[in-house]
Amino acid sequence: MTAGKLWTDYLGTTCGYGSSIGVEIGVGGSLIAQSLNLSNTQTGLLNLGGAPGAATMIGSVFLNLIGQDCIALGGSSTSGGANIIDRISTNVSGSNCGRYAVNFRDTSGSNTYLDVGSMHLIGVNGGVAPYINNTGGAAMFAGYGENLTIRHLRTDFGSALAAVIQNFTFASGSDPMLSLMPLTLGSCTGVASCSLVTASDAYAGVVTLTGNGTGSSGVVPLTFPDVAAHGISCQFMAARGSAAWPPSSNIQEIGISSSEVQASWSSASALASGSTYNITYRCSPF
Secondary structure, three states: EEEEEEEEOOHHHHOOOOOOOEEEEOOOOOOEEEEEEEEOEEEEEEEEEEEOOOEEEEEEHHHHHOOOOOOOOEEEOOOEEEEEEEEEEEEOOOOEEEEOOOOEOOOOOOEEEEEEEEEEEEEEEHHOOOOOOEEOOOOOOOOOOOOOOOEEEEEEEHHHOOEEEEEOOOOOOOOOHOOOOOOOOOOOOOOEEEEEOOOOOOOEEEEEEOOOOOOOOEEEEEEOOOOOOOEEEEEEEEEEOOOOOOOEEEEEEHHHOOOOEEEEEEEOOOOOOOOOOEEEEEEOOO
């Protein structure tokens, strides 16, 4: 089907939400449209198109007062096909998606794809994570060329965003998505204390160590919000805090796994008590 602009509205207000669907793409179907304005239905956009051969391509999707999933892809034994959408946005206030902004419901395999240029989400799932979920149980990957690709994402979580995307395995090219998620700093050794600098995230940031006057080596453990397909690769660098690192200081990555890395540091002399020393990091899944 080819269309310019489609607008659905007021069904939930006048008749009750029931099982209403704003726009449904049936098995074997696809949609090419300039824009969709979807309001007041139980489900906004449902794609049961099947194999990704016939792609659904939409310029923009606006969502408002949807009872459950704003966008649902696939279902029982049915994939959601390939979906290329330039922009997905919700209204600026209110409850816009009663459940998930995007729900991958595909139980049949991994033939469901969503590639989004920019996504702006407000008022989703009662304001709690996740906003984007994989409930179908099929293995789904996030990253460029994978099942889920998002190049720009903003939500009303702000700096407290936590696991807005759940039940996906992060692959190469998911850096823009990881940059919106926090990581967890474990117990550091060899120092009095350690902390993450404000705005540090799962992609890049700074860890600040406070010396104890005796430690000249230690480990900084970082745990990521979701698992990677194979592992996490990080680059660590020593950076000046309130004091410069001692000469011949060294930082290297150890303990690589699919969800955690460790930065092992050592120096020729102990880090001074009360002085701070920074470690910058930049990480990518593979």
